[in-house]
Amino acid sequence: MKHILYSYRRCPYAMRARCALIYANIDFEIREIELRAKPLSMLKLSPKATVPVLLTNQQQVIDQSLDIMNWALAQHDPDQWLSEKGTANQEITQKWIGINDGPFKQLLDQYKYPNRYPEQSQEQVLELALNIYLLPLNDRMKHHKFLLGNQMSMLDIAIFPFVRQFMGVDSKKFHQLPLKELSEWLNFFILSDLFNKVMAKYPIWRDIET
Numbered sequence: 001m002k003h004i005l006y007s008y009r010r011c012p013y014a015m016r017a018r019c020a021l022i023y024a025n026i027d028f029e030i031r032e033i034e035l036r037a038k039p040l041s042m043l044k045l046s047p048k049a050t051v052p053v054l055l056t057n058q059q060q061v062i063d064q065s066l067d068i069m070n071w072a073l074a075q076h077d078p079d080q081w082l083s084e085k086g087t088a089n090q091e092i093t094q095k096w097i098g099i100n101d102g103p104f105k106q107l108l109d110q111y112k113y114p115n116r117y118p119e120q121s122q123e124q125v126l127e128l129a130l131n132i133y134l135l136p137l138n139d140r141m142k143h144h145k146f147l148l149g150n151q152m153s154m155l156d157i158a159i160f161p162f163v164r165q166f167m168g169v170d171s172k173k174f175h176q177l178p179l180k181e182l183s184e185w186l187n188f189f190i191l192s193d194l195f196n197k198v199m200a201k202y203p204i205w206r207d208i209e210t
């Protein structure tokens, strides 16, 4: 039996999980869901009702994107995305993923849906995102190609889908910002063969009515 991933194509958490699963050459089935009509089979596995959810062929349920990444890389990690585990880089990875999934994700939602967050203008949100996250990330890549050095790591993969979404809100404006290195880094992933596979389209999964 194949592993099964409940996924939503445009969700950055699901993207990072699919990146790791595809990179690790895991044979898995994608069940593309609709957020507004989640299949009962997924809710039974994971009542918290967020994607991604992985059901392994050993019937283990993994319903946090970072856990799915770590599970996939533990099976197979051909380019050593986790090679720096146990060193200072692990702390750096946790720090940046923490900012990404915490304050930056919040700013991303505010930036995407300004009408839902009238207390701050889109300009103010952009300014904050630049200061707490985007400019410091850009600085990290002034001297090497990826966030932890010249080799790609789990950190790059865990956060680029979120930065891509931020850029996508107004890509013209984004490219006028002093984020040259970050833009090149993003482009590298967006144009990669891996990302092309990650963004393949699937029909919506429907549980069979009983």
Ligand SMILES: N[C@@H](CCC(=O)N[C@@H](CS)C(=O)NCC(=O)O)C(=O)O
Pocket: 008, 010, 011, 012, 013, 014, 035, 036, 049, 050, 051, 052, 063, 064, 065, 066
């Ligand atoms: N901490 C979770 C967050 C996943 C998450 O929030 N996914 C969003 C989609 S991008 C979701 O499923 N939201 C539920 C909904 O919109 O109903 C993870 O890392 O997997």
